[in-house]
Amino acid sequence: MDLNQSLRRLRRHLYGRYFDIRHRVDTTSWAAESLHRGDHNSYAPSETWQLLRILPPSEILPTDTFADVGSGKGRVVVAAARHYGFRRIVGVELSAELDRIARNNVAEMRPARSPITLVHSDVDHWDIPPDLTVFHLFNPFTGPTFRRFVTNIVASQRKHPRTIRVVYVRPVMAEALTEQGFTLVRSRRTVSLYAREPSAAGGGPEHGAGVRY
Ligand SMILES: C[S@@+](CC[C@H](N)C(=O)[O-])C[C@H]1O[C@@H](n2cnc3c(N)ncnc32)[C@H](O)[C@@H]1O
Numbered sequence: 001m002d003l004n005q006s007l008r009r010l011r012r013h014l015y016g017r018y019f020d021i022r023h024r025v026d027t028t029s030w031a032a033e034s035l036h037r038g039d040h041n042s043y044a045p046s047e048t049w050q051l052l053r054i055l056p057p058s059e060i061l062p063t064d065t066f067a068d069v070g071s072g073k074g075r076v077v078v079a080a081a082r083h084y085g086f087r088r089i090v091g092v093e094l095s096a097e098l099d100r101i102a103r104n105n106v107a108e109m110r111p112a113r114s115p116i117t118l119v120h121s122d123v124d125h126w127d128i129p130p131d132l133t134v135f136h137l138f139n140p141f142t143g144p145t146f147r148r149f150v151t152n153i154v155a156s157q158r159k160h161p162r163t164i165r166v167v168y169v170r171p172v173m174a175e176a177l178t179e180q181g182f183t184l185v186r187s188r189r190t191v192s193l194y195a196r197e198p199s200a201a202g203g204g205p206e207h208g209a210g211v212r213y
Helices: 003-023 049-054 075-083 096-108 143-159 174-178
Strands: 066-069 089-093 116-120 134-138 164-169 183-188 191-196
Touching: 003 075, 049 075, 049 164, 049 183, 049 191, 066 075, 075 089, 075 096, 075 116, 075 134, 089 096, 096 116, 143 164, 143 174, 143 191, 164 174, 174 183, 174 191
Parallel strands: 066 089, 066 134, 089 116, 134 164
Antiparallel strands: 164 191, 183 191
């Protein structure tokens, strides 16, 4: 590991400790189940200042709702509930251990501005609630899992027309979004914001929208 990598790792760790003390949670310590398997990536908590920079709270409407997909120990869920005025917030997490820690964090955190629901599920088995408008992804999964997820968002939008925004940290599968009619709104270093209007082309039934495979 070179000096720059070590410094970045130290910065992430210090930011994590600061976040945990500030919000009275534990999102930084090691977790046994945070292991990489197939398409599914392991746990690493976000530096949530990046979320605030790419999606300023002033751009959130009172009708907007938020989901962190692959919510881990709930750091982003906590940050969203403390800094924004979302109508509600959802976290979806595959690992039972991480989900349990997230539930603890939500129970212990300083007062939230929005109600929070945590769901322990593989994203493949999660029915996207029709009111969700803003999705956060910190590179939780790749490959076919990511493509199925995008297909399901588009199917949900077709059934329940609404503007959908996606905050994508380390956007290694960005092409899967643009192929399905998402457009890049802005990008800052390793974080990008995408949006899709209900009238957007792409991702129709001919692309298998809504199909689980
Ligand atoms: C890089 S971490 C991000 C954690 C959190 N969103 C954050 O930004 O602090 C990715 C998370 O996605 C979860 N994950 C991976 N595959 C998943 C799947 N198929 N369904 C739900 N969660 C998944 C992992 O367990 C991990 O907690």
